[in-house]
Amino acid sequence: MMKKVLFFVACLLACNSLMAEDLMVNSPNKKMRFTLHTGKTLKFSVRAFGRAAIDPTKIDLQVDGKYLGAGAKIANSSIKEHQLSETPVVPVKFETVDNHYNELTVKFKSGIQLIARAYDAGVAYRFVLDKKGSVIINNEVFDFTLPGNPKVFFPTEESLISHYERYYEVFNMKNILAGTFCSLPMLNIVAGDLHVGLTEADLFDYPHLFLESNGKGQLVSKFPHVVKATVAEKGELGDRNEIITEEADYIAKTAGKRSFPWRVFPIAEEAGDLIEGNLVYKLSTPSKIKDTSWIKPGKVAWDWWNANNLYGVDFKAGLNNETYKYYIDFAANNNIPYVILDEGWTKSTTNIKEYAKDINVEELVKYGNERGVGLILWALWGPLNEDIAGTLDLYEKWGVKGIKIDFMQRADQDMVNFYEEVAVLAAERHLLVDYHGAFKPTGMEKTYPNIVNYEGVKGLENNKWSDEVTPTHNVTLPFTRMLAGPLDYTPGAMDNAHAQNYMIRFDRPMAIGTRAHQAAMFVVYEAPLQMMADSPSNYEREQKFTSFIAQMPTTWDETKVISGEVGEHIIIARRHGNDWFLAGMTGAEGMETAVALDFLKDGQYEAEILTDGPNAEMAAIDYLLKTKSVSKADELNIKMVNGGGFAVIFHKK
Template sequence: MQYFKQGLLTILLCGIGIISVLANGKEKTVKIKSPDKRVVVNVFVENDRLSYTVLYANEKVIDVSPLGLTVDSVDLGYRTNIIGAGQLSSLNERYTVFGNHPSAVSHANEASIPCESAGRKFNLIIRVYDDGVALRYTIPVGTRYVNGESTSWNLPGSTSKIAWSGFSQSYEEYSHVTPLSEIPEGQPVMGPLTFEIAGKYLSISEADCVNFSDMSFMKRDHVLKAYFPFAKDGWKFETLAGNVPGVADGSYKGQKVTPWRTTIIAKNLNDLLNSDLLTNVCPAPKQGRDFSWVRPGRCLWQWWSIGAPQFEDQTNWYDAAARLKWEYYLVDDGWRDWRKDGKDQWTLLKEVIDYGKKVGVQSIVWVDSKECRNAIDRRKYLERIKALGAVGIKIDFIPDATADIMNWYAGTMEDCAELKLLLNFHGSVKPTGLRRTYPNDITREAVRGNEYQISRYNRAMPFQHYVSLPFTRLMAGPADITPVILNPEELISKRYTWANEFAQAIVFLSPVTHFCDQYKFYLESPMFDLFQTIPTVWDETKVLPCTSMGEVVGIARRKGNTWWIGVINGETERIVKIPLSFLSKKTEAILIRDTQSNTAVDRETRTLSPGDTLTIKLAPGGGFVARTGL
């Protein structure tokens, strides 16, 4: 429906939640609403700058913020003209996902807004969900060079605290929760970033990054701006044309585009951590592709506790994994040096993989990325690993996440999908939601995990780091933190408790969870039976009300009819209360609490009811675990 009155043109498309207004032929605002109308994005030009704001429940959560992409030295966000209301659409789809729940719903309204700057035409694409916003730019035809990006997030003055991580090539710096003012200026900080605004929570990151350099953030006052730390001067714009057919190539609806710049918006921490926005905006798997072979599970590995795996010792590790009823064993760095009785490392690797099959444990194999850096070498290497009978690959020591290396990630995911190999990137860049496209990208590092709580390198992790991680790196997707240290000698320097260590396997999502310690500590543990049954993917996830960013994290997760509760504490001793209203009925449960010794637990069996509230005392670095349904 169109109205013309005194030079005012209004196009109303309320059915899909979009209103575009052109006043006096000069000022134009494009307004896009979420399906439930609570999230509203306004796009306009102010002071010659293409800009936007975001409102949630009529409150401004992102103030006037710059937009724009600079290509071939032309800033497309400067002196920009919005030249139409744009192409309008909506989507509503459901898909399976490994993680907090088994399926996700992608329901959104989208506007592709035509713009022009300095004679170059492009579209600003805005997609608005009930739980957030994603935006990206089409790249003008003929673009040769990407110089940078102006996309920013202008945080309101009511921002009370923010979770962020320091700069690291492989996302292995500490996570913090601080006031916004304590984020360093003029230095990149790594996403995702999560901030609290007047009791609401927002988390910003990127999604569907396959042909752009990895994005971090640069702060100035209360504005966070997109920044490319691995391409400070930009890069030649190239695509994956001519590479493996079917590899994601950075296209959307037939046009080359930037990655999505994402903002999750939630009224509480439960909704925040359950958001699927990053996977929602990524492509579905290639039509007809079957990923039913992808199986989550538990994995034993040797490097953290012992060092390089010794060939003669491998049967013991496979036997231990079988006793624990774990699905996988990782043959980590060191196997490439095996030699025995005239046999090379490949022959010996096949022998241990065959032994694993015999006892019912599948094998994942480590490799340095330099052995499979180009597409031809990578394919040959992966085919050889597959032919030996391994079901997965762990690729380590990956170079800086430039546009070329991001293309390499996409090609590797495609190769592994075709060969039916699970994939675990280490020394890597953060995920950007493409585990929807490639569910075999089952976990990855890009995190300061328990390799930094390890005695042989004199490393000890501060308590606050772990209670900040769910709101930084984990917001991007599963993380291979390698939880559950039980060796008392490894817990002397920092007194994490056994209950805390076990709770990490519940709090930190990783569909293949690599337990870091030597197997004897699990086999001899008073929690041995729980290690045999702990899931790694879930049917339902609830963030407990005791949770506070940077202080304490409590999560309840359901698999089938069984609930698991994990609580990890930060630096301050505290008492937390856990209402059990999520239980559907009275049930028997095992409770694991801290004791005076950090390397022992108080184990109790008791009956719990939906009306009960647990009161738990937590030491600094302490924790709590419960499992229902005995």
């Protein structure tokens, strides 16, 4: 009898092994391998640089109440190599993008497909559905499993209602308490040196992915459900904060024939390679805007952070035409193409079709046009959502160049659709879009390149009310939040102090770190629409420094990370046209280094070099600015203090 039982068990195991199948795809350089494990459950794993990067991770899609991946049988599969050359409308990192990958496509008899891509810089996968009509997506399973007990840079969230401006807490994976959850992107360091990021791309008509610890060293998927009803929060913030009172029991209702978002894993041995990988751009849908000639990125003179604090003028500064004309004059004098009219220009925060009594937008537009400066208008998302087309028609009639939309605070399917609707309608009216109070970018800015920035970052505005924006945080962001795309950090603070001298001041804010640390942000942080956050009066007092940062471009033809460690330092070189720009930032500890200039092309360059001054360890505002002639054969000896930095502009002779 025992022999029969053993024989029966052996047959079962043999049948299961026949049903289960592993399908693999390697990157072009063979250093990345994505493996799909099929059978009773659907899982994937990743090896990178000869070792485990992601352990078997369960994935699935629940459609109309049924999980389609569990036990699904393979109909067919294929692997193809793709090599494309793309020219971005808005070159955030490169003027030409080499999109080279190997792609595995697996079709299951259940009507679902899985597509996986292996790049030299990481891997990605997505589900594809082929069903008639509309479907309900009840859930998407993603049980993120990493080898060992990796170090995790974890953007903890307290609620799914959030501005997604997070400080990256550092944990070991197995120490994250059950129920603790985060937004994306996140970063993990596996086996001491393997950097494994996670974000998402090409996300439309679908909620954002969050991850929640199960307390067992694993992170599981968490999604906002479809919102059915909300009420305004009671109190003075009721114009912008809402409470969800009713949700559906599903995460999306959508078309049955569609692709779902890419789950994106940038992977690198060197932290800086994460930045150069550019995976979100490569995985996103190309531009749907036919005529993009009107899309002009650039810098913005910003009013809100500095609370319109002008001084040395012969009028009362504030929310009035005199103040904004001064901002326009400042922008024109420094070749800054835009001025933003932030909160306060409207008759009320909910009446965004009329301007306040001391503001005349059409007069300011005319004044700006005469000086080559365009205006961008701030608006709350709720009032805009009541009449998107009508409001944008009015702004187009006034002649403004763009809109900054604020306080979205959600990442569910309907909110994602709001972002797309605004982008489409704004593009039809030749308006740029800056999403503030926003979730992270997911590549929609490639599809609609009039989207020129997103916030979704704990940036400089937090200095008005907290001490959390530290140099360590600042040099964590390039390797974490910036993996998703552009970030509206809003640099340029002129009142600089080390932590022991820092004070929280809402109306006259300052920043932690040196003046050179702030200057470096204009090269390090990717932001096609880049704010200059401080007061024109402060900038004009130090015109030498202002002229230096004002000439920094906001788009880049080439990007090369020289060195970097998450939370410790970054040194990066970028090219715009014939000129090169080099910058570095440090966290809690300073550093001295020699930077080889071999990234330069042949010939001589005049280098404008801005560094921490000799007294910057005590007085964070201290900096030096000098010029010298250099070539690619030279190197620069750089010293950065704690919370320090440097920036260099190389003009081709």
